[in-house]
Amino acid sequence: MTDQRPLSDLRVAVAGLGSIGTKIAAALDQGIEGLTLAAVAVRDPAKHQAFLGGLRRPPRVLAVEELGDAADIVVECAPSKHLRAIVEPAVKRGRAAVVVSAGALLENSDLIDLARANGGRIIVPTGALIGLDAVNAAAIGTIHSVKMVSRKPVDGLKGAPFIVENNIDIDHLREPLKLFEGSAREAAKGFPANLNVAVALSLAGIGPDRTMVQIWADPGVTRNVHRIEVEADSARFSMSIENVPSENPKTGMITALSVIALLRKQRATLCVGT
CATH class of the missing domain: 3.40.50.720 (NAD(P)-binding Rossmann-like Domain)
Incomplete structure (x- = not known):
């Protein structure tokens, strides 16, 4: 028994x-x-x-x-x-x-x-982020590339070290501005309150140095928008999510x-x- x-x-x-x-x-x-x-x-x-x-x-x-x-x-x-x-x-x-x-x-x-x-x-x-299950599974095989493009409302990016250190004015934007392009590791340093999502993606897949990230300040969006493209030997897939900001504009409700x-x-x- x-x-x-x-x-x-x-x-x-x-x-x-x-x-x-x-x-x-x-x-x-x-x-x-x-x-x-x-x-x-x-x-x-x-x-x-x-x-x-x-x-x-x-x-x-x-x-x-x-x-x-x-x-x-x-x-x-x-x-x-x-x-x-x-x-x-x-x-x-x-x-x-x-x-x-x-x-x-x-x-x-x-x-x-x-x-x-x-x-x-x-x-x-x-x-x-959505789709980490798929990235985890693909990583059991071989992932060739992971690319992520993040578009955020201006308020959610204010005070980020990368913006402050480079003296970038985002308060008066009338059209989207690409702030950053590089690895997830570099993105996490420059935008520590905004890019936890990119680091999670990198840890699930091919690591923070090979996961490539673009960050845009976009006055035309009210949500945190992420689009991810993954190329692997097992599958090619893309995913997109628009997260509603929480009381803290740097963080999505989800x-x-x-x-x-x-x-x-x-x-x-x-x-x-x-």
Whole structure:
């Protein structure tokens, strides 16, 4: 006779309660099969007191370095500069870290080795992109090229280091302006709040140095528009998505939903897609 005892719930911690983190925390509080919201980490707890108090089961508020002790899965959805402080303590303890700021992962790639050495995991969600299943599958064979063109509303690009360093005026654009063309690695450095999508694409496929990216500031669009073309030995395919910006114009609404979908897979009875 087999043992049919149910698995205990996985404890989830959320680092950062911005436009993404609040949606993830609320979804966990409302109920995701096999998961429970155990803790959060925020820079200013008082600012989020009303939100946390409104949850059915308010989580503990901890420092980021304590999340790995309090949870089995730590979800990073803070500004990219905080990625290391959130992920390192978690993977050192053999926990899983869900990384939204994928671009910052390129500059902290030693965290992958640290996770491997300690039995931890680093999971990059699909985020604002479709078709990563197809790219993952194609990468089992040979991918010859991956090209991505991103068109963003002007407000979503303001303050990007590449624009500031090159003194580019995008406030008075009347027609689309190509800001950048190069590798996903270079794009992530120049646009750290905008191009996590390109890094996720590169990690699924042929890497950040061979994945080519164009970035356009386009006053004619109100959504974050991405078009991807992949040439592989198994298939040639293209995909296009227009993401509705969240309260933060640099981030699409679908990013938070993607993390929630990923969390649902952790203990789901039926799991669809790779």
